Amino acid sequence: MGVGHSPGLVRSYSVLADEDQSRTATLDTARAALELLDGGRLLQEADIDVRGDERGAGYGIPTAAMIGAVRLMASSEGLLLDPVYSGKALAGLLRAARLREFRADANILFLMTGGRPGLFAYRKTLDAASGGGEPPARRHDVPPEKRKNYDCARAWNKWEPFDAFASLHAAVRAGAYQSGDSVLLVMTGGSPGIFAYRRAFDGHH
Known part of the structure; x- marks a missing residue:
C-alpha cells in the first residue's frame, strides 16, 4: 500500500488455522501496522486475500498437491521447499495457474519462506510418493x-x-x-x- 498498490495483490495460503481465522488474524495485524504508518487509511476485509484450500486435514499433514509441488520444484528448478509452509503455498499457486486465475502476461512472485530441514521429517512420505528407486x-x-x-x-x-x-x-x-x-x-x-x-x-x- 505504501507504493499505491492494492494489498489484494498479495495472496497467502493458510496452513495452521482455517481460512476464516487466518483472514481475521491477518486483517487485525495489518490494520494495527497501518495505524502506525498512516492513520488516515482504512483496510477493508475484502482487501485481504487468504486462501485455505491447500491446508488439507490440518497443520503439517501432507497433501497430494503439496507433494507434487515440492517434487516439481526440486526436479525442475533444483529448489527445495518445505512441506509445511512453502510446499502447500506453491500447490495453491499452481492450482490457481491451472485455473487461469492470472492474466497470461502477469508477473508472479512466489516467496519461499525457508524451512528446508523440514524435508527430512517427511522423507518417508516423499519417498513413498516417488516409488523409491535410485538415479x-x-x-x-x-x-x-x-x-x-x-x-x-x-x-x-x-x-x-x-x-x-x-x-x-x-x-x-x-x-x-x-x-x-x-x-x-x-x-x-x-x-x-x-x-x-x-x-x-x-x-x-
Whole structure:
C-alpha cells in the first residue's frame, strides 16, 4: 500500500488455522501496522486475500498437491521447499495457474519462506510418493536435458553436507562425470555438527 498498490495483490495460503481465522488474524495485524504508518487509511476485509484450500486435514499433514509441488520444484528448478509452509503455498499457486486465475502476461512472485530441514521429517512420505528407486549410476548416461533432475535425485537422499561431499567425491572417482562437466556442491551449513564427530576426526590424526 505504501507504493499505491492494492494489498489484494498479495495472496497467502493458510496452513495452521482455517481460512476464516487466518483472514481475521491477518486483517487485525495489518490494520494495527497501518495505524502506525498512516492513520488516515482504512483496510477493508475484502482487501485481504487468504486462501485455505491447500491446508488439507490440518497443520503439517501432507497433501497430494503439496507433494507434487515440492517434487516439481526440486526436479525442475533444483529448489527445495518445505512441506509445511512453502510446499502447500506453491500447490495453491499452481492450482490457481491451472485455473487461469492470472492474466497470461502477469508477473508472479512466489516467496519461499525457508524451512528446508523440514524435508527430512517427511522423507518417508516423499519417498513413498516417488516409488523409491535410485538415479542412474553415471551422470553422462542421462540425457543432458534431464541432468538437473538426476543431480537433485542424487542429492535427495543425502542428509548432511558430509554425506553429500562423500557422495560427490565417490562419484568423481567412479567416473560419474565427464571431463568438462561443471559441478557445484552447495554447502548448507551444519558446522555445529562437527563437534558431535570430534572423536571420529581425532582418531584419524
